[in-house]
Amino acid sequence: MNLPPRPASHQDLPDWLHEGARVFDPGQNREAVVQFIGPYEDPCSRRVMPCAVFLRPEGGGRERIVAPDVPRRAGDG
Template sequence: MPRPASHQNLPEWLHEGAKVYDPGRDTEGVVQFIGDFEEPSTRRHIHNAVFLRPEGGGVEWTVLPGAVREAGPP
């Protein structure tokens, strides 16, 4: 499936459904969505924000694309 033009500059491993590691939280998450986001508290616009959720469910959080890396094998 072709990637949207806005995602062309992202690594191939970073896509919806991918398991990633967020070193800022020292935890793994599953990518739920990648897209534009405006932080409500600061009104800061984030292009291609990565929305993560713990595997199996839980509270979602948002990071910059460069802030995560591909999760290693279990």
């Protein structure tokens, strides 16, 4: 199975994906706001994501951490 390479840093991200951007989160089937983009280490598995995207649903709610290839440009969902 050939998977597309994942961005390793902010420099590899599309211009529309930045902190404060409105995006579509397909995992929640709703729009969200990017809170932070940066490294994340899962405290249970110790797995490190060098460039994780932290999303919070529009209007508030629980933050979600996803890989940078998960969110889509708002309006494209």
